[in-house]
Amino acid sequence: MIFADIIFILIILVTLAGALITVLSGSIIYALIGLVITMFGIAGLYIYLNAPFLAMMQILIYVGAITVLIAFAIMLVGPLYKKPKEWTYPLKFIIAAVVALFSFFVFAKIILKTQWAGLLKPFTVSTKDIGRLLLDRLTFPFELISLLIVVAIIGAVMLSLYSRGEK
Amino acid sequence: MTGVGLYNSLNIYLFVGLVLLTCGILGVVYRRTLVSMLISMELIMNGAGLNLVAFNRFIAPDNANGMAFTLFIMGIAAAEAAIALAIIILVFRKFRHVEGSQLKEMKD
Numbered sequence: 001m002i003f004a005d006i007i008f009i010l011i012i013l014v015t016l017a018g019a020l021i022t023v024l025s026g027s028i029i030y031a032l033i034g035l036v037i038t039m040f041g042i043a044g045l046y047i048y049l050n051a052p053f054l055a056m057m058q059i060l061i062y063v064g065a066i067t068v069l070i071a072f073a074i075m076l077v078g079p080l081y082k083k084p085k086e087w088t089y090p091l092k093f094i095i096a097a098v099v100a101l102f103s104f105f106v107f108a109k110i111i112l113k114t115q116w117a118g119l120l121k122p123f124t125v126s127t128k129d130i131g132r133l134l135l136d137r138l139t140f141p142f143e144l145i146s147l148l149i150v151v152a153i154i155g156a157v158m159l160s161l162y163s164r165g166e167k
Numbered sequence: 168m169t170g171v172g173l174y175n176s177l178n179i180y181l182f183v184g185l186v187l188l189t190c191g192i193l194g195v196v197y198r199r200t201l202v203s204m205l206i207s208m209e210l211i212m213n214g215a216g217l218n219l220v221a222f223n224r225f226i227a228p229d230n231a232n233g234m235a236f237t238l239f240i241m242g243i244a245a246a247e248a249a250i251a252l253a254i255i256i257l258v259f260r261k262f263r264h265v266e267g268s269q270l271k272e273m274k275d
Contacts, residue, residue, distance in 0.1 A: 008174040012183055019190040022210060023198075031203050035210070038187070042213050045183065048174045049224045054234055061241045066209065066248050073252040074202055077259045096197035104189040111181045116226060123228040130231045130238075138235055145242040152246035156253035163257050 008048055015041030028074055032067065039063045053127040180221035187214030201255045201265045205248065212244045 018041055021034030039062045046055035134142050173179065187210050194207025216237040223233025259265050 005173045008172070012179070015183060016186055019187055019210060022206060023190045023194040028200060028203050028206075031198075031206050035206050038210065038213065042217055045180065045217060046220060049180070049220050051220055051224070051234055054220060054237055057238065057241060061245060062209070062213070066245060069248055069252060070202065070206060073255055076256055077200075077202060077265050092197050096193050099196055100189045100193040103192055104185060107185050107188070108182070111178060111185065116177055121228050123224055125223075125228070125231045125234070130234050133231050133235050134238070141239060145239055149242060149246050152249050156249045159250075159253040160256055163260060 011041055011044040036063055036067055050123050177225040184214040184218040199266055201267050205251050216240050
C-alpha cells in the first residue's frame with residue numbers, strides 16, 4: 001500500500017512538473033517535451049484509475065500522433081530561434097497569472113464544497129465493456145467521429161495545398 | 168479493487184485536472200506564438216479527460232460512459248490539432264510570423 005502511494009505521488013509530481021515546463025519554458029521545443037512528460041504522467045494516472053486501455057490510447061494518440069504533428073508544425077513554421085523570447089512583457093504575465101489563479105481558486109472552492117455522492121465501490125468495467133458500449137449504444141457518435149477525422153484531414157490538406165498558388 | 172490508499176480519493180484527481188486547466192489558461196493567455204497556444208489547449212483537453220475518467224471510476228462505477236467520452240475527446244483533439252496546424256502554416260506563409268498578438272487583420 002505504501003509502495004503504491006509513493007509511486008502515485010511520483011506520477012502526480014511528474015505530471016505537474018511537465019505542465020509547468022509546458023507553460024513556463026522559453027522555447028517551443030521545451031514546451032513540446034513538457035507536453036510529452038505530462039501525457040505520460042496522465043497515462044500513469046489512468047492506470048491508477050483502472051483504465052489500462054485508456055492509458056494505452058493516451059500514449060498512442062497523444063504522444064504518438066499529436067506530438068509528432070506539432071513537431072512537424074514547429075519545423076515548418078520557420079526559424080523560431082531567431083526570436084527565442086516567449087516572455088513578452090511582465091504586465092501580460094501578471095494579467096495571465098491573475099486570470100489563471102482566479103479560475104484555480106473558483107474551481108478549488110467548488111471541488112472542496114461539493115459532497116460527491118458515490119462511495120468507493122468495486123469497479124468492474126473492462127476493455128470489453130468499452131468496446132461493447134462503443135459499438136452498441138454509441139455507434140452513431142463513433143461513426144460521426146470517424147467522419148469528422150476524415151473531413152479534418154481532407155480540409156487540412158486542401159488548406160495547405162490551395163494556398164500555395166496565391167501570394 | 169477497494170482499499171484505503173491515497174489513490175482512492177476523488178479529490179486528488181480533480182486537483183490534478185484543475186492544475187492542468189490552470190496551466191492551460193495561463194499558457195493560452197500569455198504565450199507568444201500560436202503553436203505554444205495550441206500546446207496549452209492540449210493541456211486543457213487532457214485535464215478534462217482526466218476529470219471524466221475519475222468521475223467514471225468514483226461516481227458511476229458500473230458503466231463505461233466516461234471512458235468512451237474520453238476516447239471521443241482524443242479523436243476530436245486529433246482533428247482539431249490537424250486543422251489548427253494547417254491554419255498556422257497558412258498564417259506563416261502569409262505574414263512570415265506566427266505571433267498571436269500581431270495578427271490584427273483577418274483578410275487584406
